[in-house]
Amino acid sequence: MPAGTLYRGREGMWSWVAHRVTGVLIFFFLFVHVLDTALVRVSPEAYDDVVATYKNPVVALLEYGLVAAILFHALNGLRVIAVDFWSKGPRYQKQMLWTAVGIWIVLMVGALYPVLGHAARQVFGS
Template identity: 90%
Template sequence: MPAGTLYRGREGMWSWVAHRVTGVLIFFFLFVHVLDTALVRVSPEDYDKVVATYKTPIVALLEYGLVAAILFHALNGLRVIAVDFWSKGPRYQKQMFWTVMGVWIVLMLGAIYPVLGHAARVLFGS
C-alpha cells in the first residue's frame, strides 16, 4: 500500500466498498425500472417489447446479480447498524463480516433455482 493511505485492505474496507457498489447498482436498477414502467403509459406496445426482452437467459443472470446485490446490501446494512450502535460492534467487525458472507452465500445458493430455473430450462430443455 502507498504511504499515507487509510485503506488497509481488511474486511471493513471491502465491505464498505461492496456496500457502496451494491447501493449504486440497486439505484441504477430502480431508475431503469421506473423508466420502463412509465413507458406503459406512453406506449403500451413499446412497453410490451421492452418486457419481452427481459425474458432472456442473459437477463435472468442479471436478475440473479440483482438478487445478490440486494441481499448483500441488506445483510451488510444490518452489520453496519450493529457496528455503529452496539458498543462491542467494532471489536467483532471481522466475525460479523464473515457471518454476513456465510448467510449471503447460503441465501444465494437457495436463490439459484427460483431465479435461474427458467433460464436453465430455456437453454438446456425441460
C-alpha cells in the first residue's frame, strides 16, 4: 500500500468506488430523463420524437448500461445498509458484496432479451 493514502483496496474500497461512479452516472441520466419527459407538456410529437432516440439500437446499449448501473447501485446500496444496521454486517461485507455481484449477473443476463431484443431484431432483421 502506498504511504499517505486512506485507500485500502480490495472489496471494500472498489465497491465504494463503483457505488460512487454508478451514482453520479445515474444522477446525470435522471436530469436528462426529467427534461425529456417534460416534453409531454410541449406536444405529443415533440415527446415521441425524443423517445424515438431511446429506441435506437446504439442507445439500447446505453440503456443496458444504465440498467447495469442502477442494479449494481441498488444491490450494493442494500449491502451498505446491512453493513451499517446489521450487527454482523461489517464482518460479512465481503460475502455480501459477492452475493450482490452474483445477483447482479443473474439479473443482467435476464435483462439481455427485454432490453436489447428489439435492437437485435432491428440490426439483424427478424
